[in-house]
Amino acid sequence: MAASEKNYRPETILVHGGTLRSQFNEMSEALYLTQGYIYESAEACEARFSGKIPGYVYSRYSNPTMSMFEQRMAQLEGAEASRSTATGMAAVTTALMGQVKAGDHIVAAKALFGSCRWVIEDWLGRFGVTSTLVDGADLNQWKNAVTKNTKVFFMETPTNPTLEVYDIQAVADIAHNAGATLTVDNVFATPLYQSPLKLGADCVVYSATKHIDGQGRVLGGCILASEKFIMDNVHNLIRQTGPSLSPFNAWVLLKGLETLPVRVERQTKSAAAIADALAGHKKLTRLIYPGRKDHPQADVVAKQMKAGSTLVSFEVKGGKEGAFRFLNGLKLTGITNNLGDSKSLITHPTTTTHQRLTPEQRAELGIGDGLVRFSAGLEHQDDLIEDLLTALDKV
Numbered sequence: 126m127a128a129s130e131k132n133y134r135p136e137t138i139l140v141h142g143g144t145l146r147s148q149f150n151e152m153s154e155a156l157y158l159t160q161g162y163i164y165e166s167a168e169a170c171e172a173r174f175s176g177k178i179p180g181y182v183y184s185r186y187s188n189p190t191m192s193m194f195e196q197r198m199a200q201l202e203g204a205e206a207s208r209s210t211a212t213g214m215a216a217v218t219t220a221l222m223g224q225v226k227a228g229d230h231i232v233a234a235k236a237l238f239g240s241c242r243w244v245i246e247d248w249l250g251r252f253g254v255t256s257t258l259v260d261g262a263d264l265n266q267w268k269n270a271v272t273k274n275t276k277v278f279f280m281e282t283p284t285n286p287t288l289e290v291y292d293i294q295a296v297a298d299i300a301h302n303a304g305a306t307l308t309v310d311n312v313f314a315t316p317l318y319q320s321p322l323k324l325g326a327d328c329v330v331y332s333a334t335k336h337i338d339g340q341g342r343v344l345g346g347c348i349l350a351s352e353k354f355i356m357d358n359v360h361n362l363i364r365q366t367g368p369s370l371s372p373f374n375a376w377v378l379l380k381g382l383e384t385l386p387v388r389v390e391r392q393t394k395s396a397a398a399i400a401d402a403l404a405g406h407k408k409l410t411r412l413i414y415p416g417r418k419d420h421p422q423a424d425v426v427a428k429q430m431k432a433g434s435t436l437v438s439f440e441v442k443g444g445k446e447g448a449f450r451f452l453n454g455l456k457l458t459g460i461t462n463n464l465g466d467s468k469s470l471i472t473h474p475t476t477t478t479h480q481r482l483t484p485e486q487r488a489e490l491g492i493g494d495g496l497v498r499f500s501a502g503l504e505h506q507d508d509l510i511e512d513l514l515t516a517l518d519k520v
């Protein structure tokens with residue numbers, strides 16, 4: 126199904142988009158576990174290598190099952206081009222490294238997934254790429270951080286774990302005025318709830334490990350942008366350095382995409398009901414849910430997101446001790462650092478994903494020792510509410 130055939134709605138694209146069929150006309154997407162390809166003649170091989178005749182050359186570059194996943198993601202996102210990667214971090218690292226060289230400068234929001242922050246501050250720093258981290262909700266800080274060498278703006282929204290929401294359109298405008306580009310990590314919103322490219326971003330990255338697989342099976346990632354952006358920044362870097370997605374994982378992710386809307390809608394409905402059931406609870410000092418009127422950036426949520434989130438964050442009274450008592454009191458919800466799964470999961474950022482930061486850095490991000498991040502799964506919402514309320518009684 127070519128994107129140009131008809132403007133299908135996301136649910137339809139997710140079942141049919143990008144499907145290629147072999148001579149056997151299989152119904153479901155075929156899994157091509159092949160590294161390489163055979164040519165009918167030496168001349169055909171030469172033409173394929175020089176790019177004169179299109180086609181697959183080597184699976185580090187591309188493979189029919191990877192292509193199906195990339196095409197389906199591109200149609201869903203409304204992107205001209207996409208490339209799949211082995212993990213979400215491979216997508217972030219490739220998208221950022223592809224855009225910069227020694228001497229360049231990156232502006233990023235402080236509230237980032239721990240590994241993204243490490244890539245920007247520690248890893249890229251080794252190659253002479255400098256960075257400034259800002260409060261993503263404060264547009265003046267983005268503006269003031271610009272230097273003559275600024276090439277890339279980077280943000281994640283909603284953020285992990287405090288679910289802050291940043292104005293993509295406004296930040297993209299500031300980036301473009303400075304001659305820079307904006308890359309958005311759209312994992313928490315999913316491609317269903319937020320379309321950064323339509324809001325002016327130049328590049329979108331995903332960890333497909335989260336909602337896109339959504340059933341705890343494989344790792345994967347994806348980079349989406351214009352054809353020119355991909356060819357200038359991403360194409361050669363993936364081909365030559367090899368952060369490529371396994372065809373088997375691409376196949377699992379394709380099947381994950383088919384059920385993405387059904388899962389994410391149900392998980393969001395449960396998360397919203399849980400947020401309402403827990404808001405104002407006497408054992409909590411704070412609850413954050415994009416989609417509630419009391420969210421600090423409710424106006425931005427209304428402007429750029431189609432719905433809230435599958436995640437709810439809240440602060441349990443009594444700091445780390447209170448949070449641990451609560452976590453250990455849960456029967457149904459799994460203690461983990463993952464999210465976006467059909468099983469409900471909970472994370473204590475201070476001792477896991479954000480352990481690397483100093484207490485002062487965490488305080489600056491609003492990550493108190495009692496903060497937990499809950500990811501709603503596909504269980505019945507009343508079972509989840511009972512689980513959470515029973516565990517809060519133990520605090």
Ligand SMILES: *Cc1c(COP(=O)(O)O)cnc(C)c1O
Pocket residue numbers: 212213214215217238241281285310312313331332333334335344345346
């Ligand atoms: C999980 C995650 C990543 C990294 O993805 P992996 O697939 O684990 O490499 C990046 N950004 C965000 C926001 C994430 O949640």
